Amino acid sequence: MSELRAVLVGLGQMGRHHARALGALEGVELVGVHDPALTRESAAVAGLPLQDGVDDLLALEPDLAVVATPTSTHLDLGRRLAAAGVHTLIEKPVAGSADDGRSLVEAFAGTGLVAGVGHIExxxxxxxxxxxxxxxxxxxxxxxxxxxxxxxxxxxxxxxxxxxxxxxxxxxxxxxxxxxxxxxxxxxxxxxxxxxxxxxxxxxxxxxxxxxxxxxxxxxxxxxxxxxxxxxxxxxxxxxxxxxxxxxxxxxxxxxxxxxxxxxxxxxxxxxxxxxxAKPEPLAVELTCFRDAVLGLHDHVVGLAEATRVxxxxxxxxxxxxxxxxxxx
The missing domain is CATH 3.30.360.10 (Dihydrodipicolinate Reductase; domain 2)
Incomplete structure (x- = not known):
């Protein structure tokens, strides 16, 4: 079975943890990351495949994406990833307002894509x-x-x-x-x-x-x-x-x-x-569940509608x- 191609948007405090966990996740290859605040030099030191923008990430034809950017950006990024046919995990909260959350539900509706939210607890x-x-x-x-x-x-x-x-x-x-x-x-x-x-x-x-x-x-x-x-x-x-x-x-x-x-x-x-x-790392468990949902093994992810109710x-x-x-x- 070929590995799922993953991209990551956002390399702040939570994004760096996602980069580490995705890099160690069996069956997943982290093929691209993007953060406008990160330089190529620092990305190279960290061993991260930095891309200049979201369009460059999409050009890599990813299977799944993790969005770990400021809340105010979630709606636009989610819509772009849905339109591109990419399974997406968005860090919580799903959006800056319930209206935006409902817009994300609509963007992914009928696509057949897995769309989850990182309620890690x-x-x-x-x-x-x-x-x-x-x-x-x-x-x-x-x-x-x-x-x-x-x-x-x-x-x-x-x-x-x-x-x-x-x-x-x-x-x-x-x-x-x-x-x-x-x-x-x-x-x-x-x-x-x-x-x-x-x-x-x-x-x-x-x-x-x-x-x-x-x-x-x-x-x-x-x-x-x-x-x-x-x-x-x-x-x-x-x-x-x-x-x-x-x-x-x-x-x-x-x-x-x-x-x-x-x-x-x-x-x-x-x-x-x-x-x-037993005390496995919650983030590793969350990403494993997201991977398995993408593979069609189960649906143990927090859905957009649930996250919007939050x-x-x-x-x-x-x-x-x-x-x-x-x-x-």
Whole structure:
């Protein structure tokens, strides 16, 4: 079987990771990259086949492309790749607005091409194991999903705020692990670092199945956190997607001896289990799934329509913050 010919647009922080992972992906040959900020000298040092523009990439007749450019460029690049008949993976968010996302859905509709979006947390082993355990009923009825995603401002991001960038991770993973869509959101934002776009958002949401979700997201903290807590009737599952760890905190079942606690009607802590799970690199898993979808082996990619719904929720967060009201979806 011949190798799939891959091209990459964008060699910023995420693009460089894609270049490395594509270069190591079995059955795929990275035949061309383009980034207007990269010189031929630096590309040669990195061993990358630099091209002068997207037209030059398309002239290489690629089978698949990865788009890792600023969000504002996704619509134009996606349309060009769809028109050229190239299977495409676009880094999240899919586009800068839900309208643009819907335009991308339309561009790829009926082409027979695989079009996916890089919501990489779905490929994090801690969250994959969490979802499996939730499906098995480990926590019973789910009451709440709480996420914290904080850290320093990434200089590479200039065209969107924290809601469309970081928060879209939590929106997507929450809907994915619970298998439920967002019904309504209420949010507050802040601008604390002098940039045009918001750098902090807190949100409370209701999902279609009655689960309450809340998200704390900012670019203002020196502490990098990537935590997801799912609480249910039997306990809580806690995923740390930086360490790729998953821990279960069970509700206590042993009798309480201390009379003061005996009268307490809430939950007490039981066993705590930290699971030993395999930890493959999420990006490598994501690209492997994209390759296999292109080969027709399965369709385990995040589709454009799904990713556009994530942007719709992010836009609702911003609308809620502006209006001071709860926004239905």
């Amino acid at each position: 779905r490929y994090n082993p801690a969250l994959q194991e969490m979802r499996r355990r939730l499906d098995d009923g480990q926590v019973g009825e789910i009451y709440q999903v709480a996420t914290r995603r904080t850290g320093p401002y990434p200089a590479r991001i200039g065209d969107v705020g924290v809601a469309l960038d970081l928060a879209t991770h939590d929106i997507d993973l929450t809907a994915w692990v619970t298998r439920s869509a967002y019904r309504s959101v209420s949010a507050h934002t802040a601008h604390r670092s002098g940039r045009v776009h918001e750098d902090l958002v807190t949100a409370v949401a209701m999902l279609d199945n009655g689960i309450v979700a809340n998200h704390v997201v900012n670019w203002l903290s020196p502490l990098k956190e990537r935590i997801t807590v799912v609480t249910g009737e039997r306990g809580s599952l806690v995923a740390d997607t930086v360490a790729m760890d998953l821990t279960f905190y069970a509700n206590g079942v042993a009798p309480v001896e201390w009379e003061t606690l005996r009268s307490f009607k809430g939950v007490v802590q039981g066993d705590v289990i930290r699971y030993a799970i 942007v719709e929720v992010a836009e609702a967060l911003l609308a809620s913050a502006r209006s001071g009201t709860t926004v239905p979806l």
